[in-house]
Amino acid sequence: MTELISKLSLYFEYPFVRYALIVGVLIALCSSLLGVTLVLKRFSFIGDGLSHVAFGALAIATALKLTNDMPLMLIITTVCAVLLLRTGQNAKIKGDAAVAMISVGALAVGYLIMNVFSASSNLTGDVCSTLFGSTSILTLNRTQVQMCAVLSVIVVIIFVLFYNKIFAVTFDEDFAKATGIRADAYNLMIAIVIAVIIVVAMNLVGSLLISALVIFPSLSAMRLFKSFRSVTVCSAVLSVVCALFGILVSIIAGTPVGATIVCVDIVVFFVFLLLGRCRGGAKA
């Protein structure tokens, strides 16, 4: 135990380890916020599709040899978010097909681009880390850390300011529209925020695991809590705690950071599932 602590405190001598931890926590916080919306609204499939789009965008950025890949990813992912929302509004079935096409297409094109244009000697490693996240959060460079931090804070602020509107629009869109709330505008905002979250979270867990990071804390919270606010607060806390724990474990044990965090999320989910069962059983 003392050995662990001394090992950790050795790590924390380095400022970049501290920054990585802070940024990891921020990413976890902002990705948990829209969990309920993503689980329940039609945005769920958009979220999944967009994470694949982000993979394709990253491949393009890599091929172009951009030093900072996030701006390009942000642009491409946001544009796709808006397009997917549009098609989803026109016809539901067609929307699903469009998402499937775009997401699978983005994966294929992304991999192809990486293969053809990559100058790196370790192509498999590159692909793996874009899909499953960097093996260690410590490999993020300074600009990435800064951008992630700034974007996460923006997402949190937007969420707090629009919390009541997000609830109104996601709970009952028809009622919101009928009573003069600009639901379409807020849907657009939600889609853009989801795009930003996905680009940011990609740095932590990679494109295939983003959905897990977004959805698990909310699913866990929904086992125990029944109001929108308590679920939101609980999932934010869970996400932060799990991310913190996961990052520390990954540093000490040398496990891949994204997968470690998601595994912690899964364990917590089952704990909450059991707790929910017990409580439900006691009530009945």
Added chain:
Amino acid sequence: MAQLICENVSLGYDGREIVGDLNFHIDEGDYLCIVGENGSGKSTLMKTLLGLMAPLRGRVSYGGTLKSTDIGYLPQQTQVQRDFPASVWEIVLSGCQNRSGMRPFYSREQKRTARENIEKMGLSELSKRCYRELSGGQQQRVLLARAMCAAGRVLLLDEPVSGLDPKVTEEMYRIIYDLNKKDGMTVIMISHDVSAAVKYADKILHIGKSVFFGSTADYLKSDTGRVFTDVKGSDAP
């Protein structure tokens, strides 16, 4: 003064017409009941009045100073997502959202309105409860309280008493009647219950095979009304 005007409106889905050529207007302070058989297009008409869908032909317009933020709405069945975590308080309060504008949080006054409507609907004890764990009648009252929060001047109700027991139904009609007569709220209500419709409403819109629009007294004298009230009204008190 006309608040809602329908000119030559035809309703339907995917280009298929359900009701054709409706012409009517609703004045401030009216109590209008929309009646007609199942599937005759009552809910569709209400959605069109609210701008949730476009009419196939014709025009729906708001008259005078009516804005969509003055409107409260009780949907027939809300497709609330099955697992949505939301408390009664959160849902009723969300009815006040349309008067928030760009303000991020609810004002003290909005919270008071929500509390008053929760009390009016007899939901005070349930206000912390989870919506989807309530009975059908309780859920209906929650949505009615939400509609009343949103309604500044016009209240549109799609079968507001379905799922309620007779005593609560009577209370509900009384509350709606008072809102209309005392607060001057325009009420547009879809109802299955023709006997209640003719009892409370000033005007009737009957849609279906034959269309009628006019005062309740005229409706009772009309052919459409007689057929409908004779059949339906025979077991009415």
